[in-house]
Amino acid sequence: MHLFSSLILLPALCHALPSGRDSSSSDTQYTTSAAEKTLNPYPDHRVLAFRNSSTEGEYNFRLTVFSDVHFGENPWDAWGLEQDRKSLALMREVLEKDEEAIDYVVLNGDLITGENTFRENSTDLINQLLTPFIEHGVPFSTTHGNHDNQPNITHAAEIERELSIAPTQSFTRIGDADVGGVGGPGNYWVPVYLHESDPTPILVLWFFDSRGGFSTTPGQAIDDWVDDSVAKWIETESAKMNEAWGTEDRHALAFMHIPSHHIEQTQDELDSSKTPGQNGDSLGRGSTQDSALATRDQPFWDSLNTNVKNLIAVVSGHDHGNEWCARESSKDVVFCFAKHSGYGGYSRTGWGRGVRHFELTVQEGTEGVNAETWIWVKEGGEERARVTLGEDYGR
Structure with a gap:
């Protein structure tokens, strides 16, 4: 049974804005009152902050990435409904299994197998797949993938729901x-503070819309890379942050569904002794991954790695058989695949389903954010490919 009534999708939703958002100026989203944090796009939300650990002076922030949930595949038969049931069971197990709470969740694209949806109830699937996170009260963000743009569903409609x-x-x-x-409307950032009372964040989570799929006009494909306009936006937003917060002691994580074309070469250069993790999916089939089409997402990749300082990693999904972290040589940045989390979407024997965890740690009185990441696989409850990210990782 659907939790909420259905929403009829219209192409106009592609440019719809959340309630209360004034589209007349990009600056209207920011709070400048002395009583509130400056450059705050979330005045009505809880303040995201690191938590005290059991070690004196240490603070932690655990972020968990679910990717490629592919909810709503084959909704017309028992097989499809069973895959959704198993996906929901995996989500609940992850949220319930750790003694320490997960501080933040990212759903990194292909939330829905949009080509299998019906216009009259497509966004009802959002209600269902978000239920475990709403039940547990964990804050979360989403990116969207090529399967989330289809004739009966759009990225904007999913965000609105x-x-x-x-x-x-x-x-x-x-x-x-x-x-x-x-x-590609889903480009935004989220600040995370060391202490709730701090005036400036220690971590910024960046989210980019890599688009793809098809428009509401049947047969009209959508470009599957981060649009050039996002490059200038990154530069502008970073400049605002630098002016308001300074340029030091701020770290970042970036998320997008489809990886940059540079990652094809990164895969070709993999050294499993330095970069553990399953490598079951060959890259190079998507337009952004194809090195022959390298200029497609180059403006975005240049801007991200020029303007966003202390970038811990860039995280993508899309390629279900990969779960490694490696250093992308052209920008000297760490790239990580998430883990295929849903029982919808393609898979192969032995790949399994699971999540990627990030444990970010700060020791008060020292500089920097220590970042550890690993894969958890539901089959057997296995943890694997645990690595510490930093200047020396993958070299």
Whole structure:
């Protein structure tokens, strides 16, 4: 049974804005009152902050990535409903299994197998797949993938539904109408503070819309890379952050569904002794991954790695058989695949389903954020490919 009534999708939703958002100026989203943190896009949300650990002076922030949930595949038969049931069971097990709470969740694209949805109830699937996170009260964000743009579903429609059912628990945002290109409205950032009372964040989570799929006009494909307009937006937002917060002691994680084309070469250079993790999916089939089409997402990749300092890692999904972290040589940045989490979507024997965890640690009185990451696989409850990210990782 669907939890909420259905929402009829219209192409106009591609440019819809969340309630209360003024589209007349990109600066209207920011709070400048002395009583509130400056440059705060979430005045009505909880303040995201690291938590005290059992070690004196140590603070932790655990972020868990679910990717490629592919909810709603084959909804017309028992097989499809069973895959959704198993996906929900995996989500609940992850949220319940750790003694320490997960501080934040990212759902990194392909939330829905959109080509299998029906127009009259497609966004009802958002209600269902977000239920475990809403039940547990964990804050979360989403990115969206090529299967989330289809004739009966759009990235914008999914975001609108998400915000309607979890308005203060979801940190997802629709960006300005001139940022993201056709089919790519989900470009935004989220601040995380060391202490709730701090005036400036120690970590910024960046989310980028890599688009892809098809428009609401049947047969009209959408470009499957981060649009050039996002490059300028990154530069502008970073400049605002630097002006408000300074340039030191701020770290970042970046998320997008489809990896940059540079990652094809990164895979070709993998050394499993330095970069553990399953490597079952060959890259190079998507337009952004194809080295022959390297200029497609180059403006975005240049801007991200030029303007976002102390970038711990860039995290993508999309390629279900991969779960490694490696250093991308052209920008000297660490790239990580998440883990295929859903029972919808393609798979192979032995790949399994699971999540990627990040444990970020700060020791008060020292500089920097220590980042550890690993894969958890539901089959057998196995943890694997645990690595510490930093200047020396993958070299």
